[in-house]
Amino acid sequence: MPLPQITENLPFVKCLQCGIEFKQRGKNQKYCSKECFRVHLIERREKFNEERRLLRQKVQELWGRLEKKGPQAGRASEVFAKEFLQENGFHDVKLLDYFYMCPFDIVAKKDGTYYVFQVTTRTHCEVTRHLALAQDLGLRFFAVFVKPDLSGALLRELTKGYYELTLEEVETLK
Numbered sequence: 135m136p137l138p139q140i141t142e143n144l145p146f147v148k149c150l151q152c153g154i155e156f157k158q159r160g161k162n163q164k165y166c167s168k169e170c171f172r173v174h175l176i177e178r179r180e181k182f183n184e185e186r187r188l189l190r191q192k193v194q195e196l197w198g199r200l201e202k203k204g205p206q207a208g209r210a211s212e213v214f215a216k217e218f219l220q221e222n223g224f225h226d227v228k229l230l231d232y233f234y235m236c237p238f239d240i241v242a243k244k245d246g247t248y249y250v251f252q253v254t255t256r257t258h259c260e261v262t263r264h265l266a267l268a269q270d271l272g273l274r275f276f277a278v279f280v281k282p283d284l285s286g287a288l289l290r291e292l293t294k295g296y297y298e299l300t301l302e303e304v305e306t307l308k
């Protein structure tokens with residue numbers, strides 16, 4: 135009994151990468167060669183990276199940047215964060231900046247429970263070790279993302295080592 139010639143009926147199609155017509159060896163084959171498939175993957179990755187870069191740039195533009203850096207700017211954003219937390223129902227809000235090398239910027243209470251906070255004027259924060267400490271202490275850990283022009287803030291719970299504000303989140307403060 136002869137082997138079925140399954141490739142026999144497959145059509146000629148245009149390679150999505152180079153445009154050359156080729157006879158398909160499988161129904162889902164979209165590229166004429168391994169090389170064209172490889173180039174396609176590279177171009178797709180570059181496009182993805184470029185889209186991500188543009189998105190980050192847009193987020194950054196909407197969010198703004200600190201005009202002046204340094205301890206005073208940091209202090210101003212922490213004081214803003216303190217008031218923001220008080221307005222959002224937290225009490226006993228304490229800035230911990232008097233405590234050298236304290237891993238948290240603020241501690242506050244709500245309904246009798248303590249919470250710890252990191253304050254940042256950036257659009258992302260990396261908190262792996264601090265989060266591990268908060269978890270060991272049984273404390274929920276939040277980031278207060280303060281807009282550099284002090285026009286608003288976003289409160290986000292940190293449950294992973296990294297948090298990055300999305301465009302949608304930043305747009306809520308426009």
Ligand SMILES: [Zn+2]
Pocket residue numbers: 149150151152153154165166167170
């Ligand atoms: Zn090709």
